[in-house]
Amino acid sequence: MSRRSDDRRVALVTGANRGIGLAVCRQLAERGVVVLLGARDAAAGDAAARTLQADGLEVRPIVIDTDHRETFDAAREAIEREFGKLDILVNNIGIGCDWAYTAANVPMPLLRNTFEINFFSVVELTQRLLPLVRKSPAGRIVNQSSAIGSLAGHATPESWAMGDRPLAYSASKTALNAFTVHLACALRDTPIKVNAAHPGIVKTDPNPNGLITPEEGARTSVALALLPDDGPTGGFFHLGEAVPW
């Protein structure tokens, strides 16, 4: 496949066949970004992309499966071949929540698997795609975090009075926040901006009692994906407001 000659921004959104990720794809594509819709299941990715293509949006499915890390390299090669760069990476894949347990009894396999998906796979995918993000004149990396990863939030007596927190999910997002600030530091001499987003309490399959729609939940990460050159890096935000670490 020959390389595109236009200079439209190119974004990859992971875990995007449903929920917040799908809404992020729509909003980025509506702003003229060519969107690669990441899904671990090719059929689910195709179906989701078709719903956006039907509205005239330039969205292509791409397989990103944390259980098959060779899909990370295949994605990098496909993006390199067709676009030669990646302007926006939205790391949206996430699993949780272990509300049935506390830090005192969370099973180790659950803790390890949550970190594998929510932290290690994000670091690995980002590292593998970074050479392409470096080729963008204004790279943006957005990590879909959660306010539940805020240690400042968990450390108050008011928070303790509200009861137990799920360690695996919370700590995996705390680690993701750490990756965000460390990567922003590592890239401080480049135009790349790296930020973490709290989408809000969003009504999606894993959170049926969510308070806002996926479209509303997508807004923070979309804004961070489209930050201007004088925007922040190494921050944690919800709708433009800083979230405590």
Ligand SMILES: NC(=O)c1ccc[n+]([C@@H]2O[C@H](COP(=O)([O-])OP(=O)(O)OC[C@H]3O[C@@H](n4cnc5c(N)ncnc54)[C@H](OP(=O)(O)O)[C@@H]3O)[C@@H](O)[C@H]2O)c1
């Ligand atoms: N909903 C909320 O209130 C809320 C609040 C704070 C933060 N967040 C964060 O926002 C992000 C999206 O959440 P959501 O509520 O939209 O979740 P969701 O509807 O469950 O969507 C999760 C996406 O991640 C994919 N995924 C899960 N495990 C994967 C794996 N091992 N490999 C590849 N893809 C995988 C899913 O693919 P399949 O369809 O194949 O399972 C799906 O596309 C997550 O990082 C979540 O932690 C959500």
